[in-house]
Amino acid sequence: MGWIEEVAPIDLFLWFALPLAVLLLMSARRRRKLPFPPGPPKLPIIGNMLMGPPTHRDLAKLAERYGGLLHLRNGFLHIFVVSTPEMAREVLQVQDVAFSNRPATVAIAYLTYDRADMAFAHYGPYWRQMRKLCVMKLFSRKHAESWVSVREEVDVIVSAVAKRDSGDSANLGELLFKLTMSIVYRAAFGSRGNDDQEEFIAIVQEFSKLFAAFNIGDFFPWLGWMDPQGVNRRLKTARTALDRFIDKIIDEHMANPKDADAKDRDMVDEMLEFLEDGSGDRSQLGGGDDVQGSFTVTRNNIKAIIMDVMFGGTETVASAIEWAMAELVKSPDDMRRVQEELAAVVGLDRKVNESDLEKLPFLKCVIKETLRLHPPIPLLQHETAVDCEVSGYLVPARSQVMINVWAIGRNKAAWKDADEFRPTRFAPGGDAAELDFKGNYFEFVPFGSGRRSCPGMQLGLHALQLAVAQLAHCFTWALPDGMKPSELNMEDSIGLTAARAVRLVAVPTPRLTCSL
Numbered sequence: 001m002g003w004i005e006e007v008a009p010i011d012l013f014l015w016f017a018l019p020l021a022v023l024l025l026m027s028a029r030r031r032r033k034l035p036f037p038p039g040p041p042k043l044p045i046i047g048n049m050l051m052g053p054p055t056h057r058d059l060a061k062l063a064e065r066y067g068g069l070l071h072l073r074n075g076f077l078h079i080f081v082v083s084t085p086e087m088a089r090e091v092l093q094v095q096d097v098a099f100s101n102r103p104a105t106v107a108i109a110y111l112t113y114d115r116a117d118m119a120f121a122h123y124g125p126y127w128r129q130m131r132k133l134c135v136m137k138l139f140s141r142k143h144a145e146s147w148v149s150v151r152e153e154v155d156v157i158v159s160a161v162a163k164r165d166s167g168d169s170a171n172l173g174e175l176l177f178k179l180t181m182s183i184v185y186r187a188a189f190g191s192r193g194n195d196d197q198e199e200f201i202a203i204v205q206e207f208s209k210l211f212a213a214f215n216i217g218d219f220f221p222w223l224g225w226m227d228p229q230g231v232n233r234r235l236k237t238a239r240t241a242l243d244r245f246i247d248k249i250i251d252e253h254m255a256n257p258k259d260a261d262a263k264d265r266d267m268v269d270e271m272l273e274f275l276e277d278g279s280g281d282r283s284q285l286g287g288g289d290d291v292q293g294s295f296t297v298t299r300n301n302i303k304a305i306i307m308d309v310m311f312g313g314t315e316t317v318a319s320a321i322e323w324a325m326a327e328l329v330k331s332p333d334d335m336r337r338v339q340e341e342l343a344a345v346v347g348l349d350r351k352v353n354e355s356d357l358e359k360l361p362f363l364k365c366v367i368k369e370t371l372r373l374h375p376p377i378p379l380l381q382h383e384t385a386v387d388c389e390v391s392g393y394l395v396p397a398r399s400q401v402m403i404n405v406w407a408i409g410r411n412k413a414a415w416k417d418a419d420e421f422r423p424t425r426f427a428p429g430g431d432a433a434e435l436d437f438k439g440n441y442f443e444f445v446p447f448g449s450g451r452r453s454c455p456g457m458q459l460g461l462h463a464l465q466l467a468v469a470q471l472a473h474c475f476t477w478a479l480p481d482g483m484k485p486s487e488l489n490m491e492d493s494i495g496l497t498a499a500r501a502v503r504l505v506a507v508p509t510p511r512l513t514c515s516l
C-alpha cells in the first residue's frame with residue numbers, strides 16, 4: 001500500500017509501533033503464568049468441535065454456566081466469549097487497542113480482496129485512513145443525498161402499502177429488506193445502475209451465504225485444500241461476478257464525473273477522488289491530529305468498501321425496523337402511545353418529515369428498547385493483536401473474541417424485567433433514563449463501543465426512526481386472520497444478523513386524511 005509511505009513516520013511510531021511494542025513485552029510475560037477462563041470440556045486437538053458458528057443463544061446459555069468470560073477451542077483456534085457489561089468494558093474500553101483486530105475466515109479474506117475493506121481490516125494505519133474516509137465522506141450528514149434518499153425510499157414503501165386492497169395483508173419483512181437495499185444501493189451507486197439492482201442483490205446474497213459457510217481450512221489450515229463443499233470454487237465465481245458488476249459502474253462514473261460540490265454525488269463518486277489512477281484531489285483527508293498526508297485507494301478497496309456498506313447497512317437496519325414494528329404490534333398500548341405522539345406533533349393531514357423526528361421522545365424510547373432486546377448484530381467479532389490478561393485469565397494473541405451484545409442487553413443484573421419490552425424504562429424517571437447507545441454504557445452496546453464501533457450509526461438510526469415513524473403514522477396495523485398480539489411469533493434467526501425467524505405480516509389501514 002503505497003500511501004503508507006506518505007503517513008508521517010513519527011505518527012506511525014506513536015500510534016501503532018510504540019503501543020504494540022509495549023503490549024508485546026507485557027504479553028510475553030503473561031503467557032507463561034496465566035490459565036484460560038473456564039469453558040466446556042475440550043477433546044485433544046479438535047477442542048469443542050463446533051461444526052458451525054455458535055449462536056448468541058447457545059453462547060448465552062454457556063455463559064450462565066461458565067461466566068462472563070468463557071473459553072472454547074475449535075482445532076487450533078481459541079475462541080473467547082464476553083457476556084457481561086463488566087467484561088465488555090474490559091475488552092472494548094480498558095484494553096481496546098489489543099482487542100481491535102478482526103477475525104476473518106478464509107472466505108471473508110478472499111471476498112474482501114484480502115481485507116482491502118474497513119470492517120475486516122486489522123486495526124492499524126490502513127484501517128484508520130479508511131475509517132476516516134467513511135466517516136467524513138461517505139456516511140456523514142454532509143453527504144446530503146443519502147439522507148434525502150431515505151425519505152424518498154420510505155415514501156415508495158408507504159405508497160406500495162397504501163395501494164393494497166382494503167383488508168389485504170402486507171409482508172413488512174420483505175418490503176423492509178427492499179427498502180434498506182434501495183437506500184444503500186442509491187447511496188453507493190446513485191440512480192445510475194438502478195435497473196441492475198436485482199443482479200446486485202443476488203451477488204450480495206451469495207456473499208452472505210459464503211461468509212457463513214463452514215470451511216474446515218479455518219480451523220485446520222493444512223486441510224483447506226480438501227474443500228469438501230466446493231466453497232473455493234464458489235468463492236472465485238462470486239468475486240468474479242462482483243468484479244464485473246462494480247468495474248462497469250466505476251467505468252461509467254469515471255466517464256461521467258460529478259463536480260466536487262454536486263449535491264447528488266454517490267459513494268463511488270466520493271471514492272474515485274482517491275483512486276490511484278484517478279485525477280482527483282487526494283489530499284482531502286490529509287491534516288487533522290491523527291493522519292497526515294494524502295492517500296489513495298484501489299479499485300479493490302472501492303469494491304470491498306461497497307460490500308461493507310451493503311452488509312453493514314441493509315440487513316441491520318431492515319431487521320431493526322421489522323423488530324420495532326413487531327414489538328409495537330404485539331404491544332397495542334405502546335403502539336397507541338407512539339401514534340398519539342405522532343398525531344400531536346405531525347397532525348393527521350401530512351406524513352412525517354425529518355424535522356419531526358427530534359420531537360418524538362417516546363418513539364426514541366421504542367427504538368432504544370428494540371435495539372436492547374434485538375441488537376441486529378448479536379455477536380461482535382474481534383481478534384486480539386497480542387497476548388492479554390483479562391480478569392486473571394490468558395487470552396492469547398490471534399484469538400477470536402465474541403462480545404455477546406444480545407446476552408448483555410438481557411443481563412438480569414443490569415436490567416430490571418430484562419426480557420420484557422418496556423420502552424418507558426428509557427423515558428424520564430425510568431430506570432434506564434440516562435442510558436444511550438453511543439458506547440459509554442456497556443450494558444447497552446447495539447452499535448459496539450470504542451475504535452471498531454459502528455461508523456454508520458447516524459445514517460442507520462435516521463433510516464430506522466423515519467421508517468418506524470412513517471409506518472406507525474400512516475397506518476394502523478392488525479395481525480392477519482384474527483391472530484392475537486400475544487400469539488405473534490417472536491423467535492429470531494441464526495446468522496450474522498438476528499433478524500426475525502418469521503417475516504412480519506400485518507394488515508394496514510390508512511389513518512391520514514392526505515393521500516399516501
Ligand code: HEM
Nearest residue numbers: 119308312313316377380446447448449452453454456460
Ligand atoms: C441499526 C443499524 C445498525 C446497527 C445496529 C449497526 C451495528 C454495528 C455493530 C454492532 C458493529 C460492530 C462494532 C464492533 O465490532 O465493535 C458495526 C460495524 C460497522 N457498521 Fe454498523 N450498524 C448499523 C448500521 C450501519 C450502516 C447504515 C452502515 C453503513 C452505511 C454501517 C456500517 C458499518 C461498518 C462499515 C462497520 C465496521 C466498522 C469497523 O470495523 O471499523 N452500519 N455496526
